[in-house]
Amino acid sequence: MTETKDNNHLKSDGKNKDLDLDLENRHKIQKSFGFVGNFILAFKTIGVIYGDIGTSPLYVFTSIFPDPPTDPRDVYGALSLIIWSLTIVPFLKYVFIILRADDNGEGGTFALYSLLSRHSGLPIRGGNSDDLTIANFDSMSVLSIEKPNFIKRSKFVQRILLVLVLFGTALVLSDGLLTPAISVLSAVEGIVIPVPSLQSATVPISCLIIICLFLAQRTNRLAIFFAPIVSLWFISLATIGIWNISQYPSILKAFNPYYAFEYFIRNGSSSFHVLGGVLLAITGVEALYADLGHFNRISIQISFALFAFPSLSLAYLGQGARLVLDPAVSENTFWLTLPSTDGPLYWIILILATLATIIASQAMICATFSLVRQAMQLDCLPLLKIVHISKKIEGSIYIPEVNYLLLGSILIIIIAFQHSSNLTVAYGVAVASVMLISTALYAIVICVVFNLPVIIAIVFFLVFGFIDSAFLGSTLLKVESGGWFTLSIAILLLFVMLIWRWGTTLKLKYELKNKTRLDDIFANNFPEQEAQESDSEDSDQTDEILQTIERQKSKNIRLQLLDTGFPVNRLPGIGLFYKEAGMGVPLSFCHFIRHFPAVPEILIFITIRPISIPLVGEEDRLIVKKVGHYEKIYQVTARYGYTENIYQGEEFIQKLVTAICEIDSKAETILGNLENEVITYVVGHQKLVAQSNSHWWERVFLETYSFLVENSRKIYANWEIPIDNIIEVGMKISI
Incomplete structure (x- = not known):
């Protein structure tokens, strides 16, 4: 297949203006807002990022001391561990180090994977050098493509990275089941006092x-x-903390890390379990990074350093002071350390706590929706329905199936565990695991993306990896008591994601292996031949007759099948044949033409390509090329970032035809009458079938994948196109 002139420029209008505005706003956010602007943005971060870590004071000390502490030094030791964990992990590691590894403004494990893939010259799926033309592909490392790094050279390393990222995502999703349950329960339990x-x-x-x-x-x-x-919740925490500290100012000595080390020396190995409770004080740290795309690094640094960190530190110091004075408050530390337990202040705090836990749960739910969508875009999860709940913010989405699955699961968890203290036993395994995965990925980013000496990556991993491993080791002691629940959910999700990725990769490889060209299907392009013959036989024809012939040709451009010589008619309208692979003729077209020897006047072979950046601007959305000498047949690639939804509706068709007309004047006649044109979307439906000599595990995986395919939405379900205009072409693929 010969390809000519391409088109990478496309003006945006209509519905996708919202996508353009969202992309433009994100790029603006990456730049400095100025002193006042960053403080305003920092205020907005408080309501989104800190819900989880901000509600931790409700249950941390109750988890650490299920029984009243008998030695004040234990309180000092635990408190010192909390303060320094807050300082080292969220403050130093995430806020001032990991936040620097943004992927065009996005954060999270998918962003780290995207950075590593792009700087190693690896596509997320069906990549192509054409992606280098994208304007916001500014962090591409050309050197890494010319001189492949260890990731590019090793398929094993690539698979390990993918598994790490998917397991980290699965852990965050499983953690999303516990966060709403433990947060809301711990707040509502305050009513019992x-x-x-x-x-x-x-x-x-x-x-x-x-x-x-x-x-x-x-x-x-x-x-x-x-x-x-x-x-208001953070202000309440700080105020209550200051009041409690005033009862016992000596608690400020807990800032001295000596008490943390002394606690371990004095209690030996039996003190290791306390780290599981201390970890609860820093749950939600991944949100600092994952929600980076909604804000910017400076705003998060301001809000955490000047607001969240001081408020949380004062809250824990105050609770520690009261525990020293009255160890019995460990039964329900937060609520029993309030200045009053029966006045209006108590009820105000109760209402604030309940609202704060609801917001923390909401943030986790939204994060779950975003992660599920990203996983679907990267071919790692079955397709689900996506509903946009905002016309202005592209990232505001709602996934009904996930929503109700979460609802049912969380209700079961609340009913099964009954008390927040029971839930803290299962909580933390996923958090510690994701922290360690992020540390490992960032250590690789230091070398591959930042091009810093390997020794810096090693030191980073050894320091923070040791801390993360200590937390993880402590939480693994909880596996038998309830931590198995989140691990089981995460492993199940990982299995589903790997199976789905494996199946879709098989289909992609099959199409790439069996791709063909139009020259292998059609014998000739009759109109061009007829025009040449007509010119040579009678050059004296009148202009009127020539125009009449041209009009007749444009209405019925005939092709001929190569193997049978059977003519193929061109019918009015536009036909889009979708394919998995980048180049060549879609398998669906090959299968279709054998049964129905007729094709639309405008024939488009289109590939949907997810690429390793968060958002693609409309000017970079399409690559349009003519296919050889064939009239009105085009090769199109539509590129989408991993945080975007694929849209193929009316406005997309308008832009697509406009782009085609820019490279082919013969297609301009259809642009003016686009509303009356018949538009047909042809999508292949491939069913994987095991060969007779396949291994048993391949058969099991194929049956599992087929089950997932049958119970997921169609690939075009979220494209916002009329269902009446879709034709599915079924095919069996032997693996």
């Missing part, structure tokens, strides 16, 4: 709050109140 008779009502009330929260996911109108509410 002033009204003990409501002890049995905490579970029903928590379930009711969770149900209302998940039923409200289709709207984002309440998000404007998140930052003010969480800010």
